[in-house]
Amino acid sequence: MEHKEVVIIGAGPAGLKAAKSLLDAGAHVTIIDRNKKLGGQLTKQTHKFFGSEKQFASFRGIDILELLVQDLGRYAERLNILNETSVVGLYKDKVLSCVKHDRYFKIKAKRIIMATGASEKHLPFENNDLPGIYAAGAVQTLMNEYGVKPGHKVLMVGSGNIGLIVSYQLMQAGVQVVALVEAASSISGYLVHASKIKRLGVDILTRTTIKKALGTDQVEKVVIWDVDDTWQGIKRTERTLHVDTVCISVGLAPLTELLMQVGAEVTYVRELGGNVPIINPYYETTVKGVYACGDALGIEEASSAMVEGALTGMFVAEDLGYTLEESTQKIKALKSELTFLRSGPHAEKIRTGYMKVGVKT
Amino acid sequence: MDPKHVIICRCSDVTLQDLYDLFEQGYDSFEELKRIKRVGMGPCQANTCGKMVQWEIAKYFNRPLEDVKFQNMRPFTLGVKLKSIKEAADDEE
Numbered sequence: 115m116e117h118k119e120v121v122i123i124g125a126g127p128a129g130l131k132a133a134k135s136l137l138d139a140g141a142h143v144t145i146i147d148r149n150k151k152l153g154g155q156l157t158k159q160t161h162k163f164f165g166s167e168k169q170f171a172s173f174r175g176i177d178i179l180e181l182l183v184q185d186l187g188r189y190a191e192r193l194n195i196l197n198e199t200s201v202v203g204l205y206k207d208k209v210l211s212c213v214k215h216d217r218y219f220k221i222k223a224k225r226i227i228m229a230t231g232a233s234e235k236h237l238p239f240e241n242n243d244l245p246g247i248y249a250a251g252a253v254q255t256l257m258n259e260y261g262v263k264p265g266h267k268v269l270m271v272g273s274g275n276i277g278l279i280v281s282y283q284l285m286q287a288g289v290q291v292v293a294l295v296e297a298a299s300s301i302s303g304y305l306v307h308a309s310k311i312k313r314l315g316v317d318i319l320t321r322t323t324i325k326k327a328l329g330t331d332q333v334e335k336v337v338i339w340d341v342d343d344t345w346q347g348i349k350r351t352e353r354t355l356h357v358d359t360v361c362i363s364v365g366l367a368p369l370t371e372l373l374m375q376v377g378a379e380v381t382y383v384r385e386l387g388g389n390v391p392i393i394n395p396y397y398e399t400t401v402k403g404v405y406a407c408g409d410a411l412g413i414e415e416a417s418s419a420m421v422e423g424a425l426t427g428m429f430v431a432e433d434l435g436y437t438l439e440e441s442t443q444k445i446k447a448l449k450s451e452l453t454f455l456r457s458g459p460h461a462e463k464i465r466t467g468y469m470k471v472g473v474k475t
Numbered sequence: 476m477d478p479k480h481v482i483i484c485r486c487s488d489v490t491l492q493d494l495y496d497l498f499e500q501g502y503d504s505f506e507e508l509k510r511i512k513r514v515g516m517g518p519c520q521a522n523t524c525g526k527m528v529q530w531e532i533a534k535y536f537n538r539p540l541e542d543v544k545f546q547n548m549r550p551f552t553l554g555v556k557l558k559s560i561k562e563a564a565d566d567e568e
Binding site for chain 2: 203204220233374
């Protein structure tokens with residue numbers, strides 16, 4: 115069994131930033147990611163970021179990714195990257211069991227950082243297993259990574275930023291977005307994204323959801339209907355739309371399965387997207403030596419994930435006994451950056467969520 | 476909505492009707508549903524169905540989502556070939 119100093123699971127914005135902090139401090143870092151290309155969701159984010167200038171606002175996700183990876187370049191001798199590798203088990207003695215191309219192996223780590231990100235939520239509706247029904251992330255992967263259109267006429271379900279941005283990207287690719295439905299009474303993403311697609315003629319229907327998909331071998335039609343305050347469909351409000359694709363963008367859930375395996379305490383917080391780990395002020399979970407950052411702690415923007423990653427990397431480095439130059443100032447600056455990113459009205463949900471788990475925002 | 480055509484767990488083909496039938500019989504926890512219907516035990520390990528199962532339990536029994544316990548997670552998160560594990564064990568010897 116191989117022994118490693120720090121293992122970071124997930125090479126998205128949080129994981130890459132955590133790696134940078136640790137490498138800066140002098141630590142040896144192993145990054146494990148199940149994909150071939152590092153970057154997590156950044157690999158498919160062709161749109162420009164908002165947030166703060168310090169966290170690459172106005173840069174495209176794919177370009178941010180290049181910068182984050184470049185940042186690690188000069189530490190090649192202390193950095194070990196295991197891509198196309200899945201961590202399949204995590205145990206109390208900080209042993210990870212991994213699989214790469216059918217090769218099974220174990221690693222023992224002194225410290226572990228879970229930067230596993232999130233998975234997409236699905237919806238229960240009639241015939242929700244018909245071909246042509248995708249999660250928004252899958253549509254982004256198809257279009258933005260592989261250059262493949264998912265279909266010709268799409269119903270988008272969900273008006274969060276992902277739903278709005280993917281709608282726009284579908285239109286850029288020449289795909290018709292027939293309508294966007296949202297069960298809540300208002301649009302949940304940024305209005306600047308919503309107005310962009312509205313101007314291009316997309317109907318944004320709030321208090322509306324998908325009732326069923328219809329078709330023999332694939333989606334041919336969908337039935338949508340109005341919903342009441344409890345999100346129950348209202349009879350006799352059904353309308354049929356002709357689409358061949360349904361794109362589901364109803365939110366993300368933190369990926370905490372490995373944390374649950376290792377026995378870290380988790381709690382359900384709806385504002386943060388699902389089961390989230392309890393952490394101390396140093397981003398350490400209730401299992402000593404196992405840390406978490408980024409969307410694994412609660413669903414936010416990539417910008418917050420980067421700051422949390424940088425912070426977590428610093429805390430782990432200090433825990434390992436490395437002394438960091440100007441660490442107090444740097445940590446203070448990163449923390450105020452996080453506060454800034456979580457200060458707007460759109461972050462109210464996040465602030466409420468973190469309050470429930472005792473994290474200071 | 477016909478719950479027979481609403482797929483909750485696509486790994487093990489469990490429908491919303493299957494869940495309703497079990498709720499009717501008094502099974503109200505993820506762990507019980509899983510042991511009877513394999514929901515959450517397929518290749519995705521509840522990554523797709525998990526939240527929907529929690530939601531449906533909460534709705535049917537009128538409980539807050541926070542009170543519906545998620546399933547216990549155990550290794551492995553993915554299918555691993557026995558051959559791969561054997562080869563790793565042979566190498567260790």
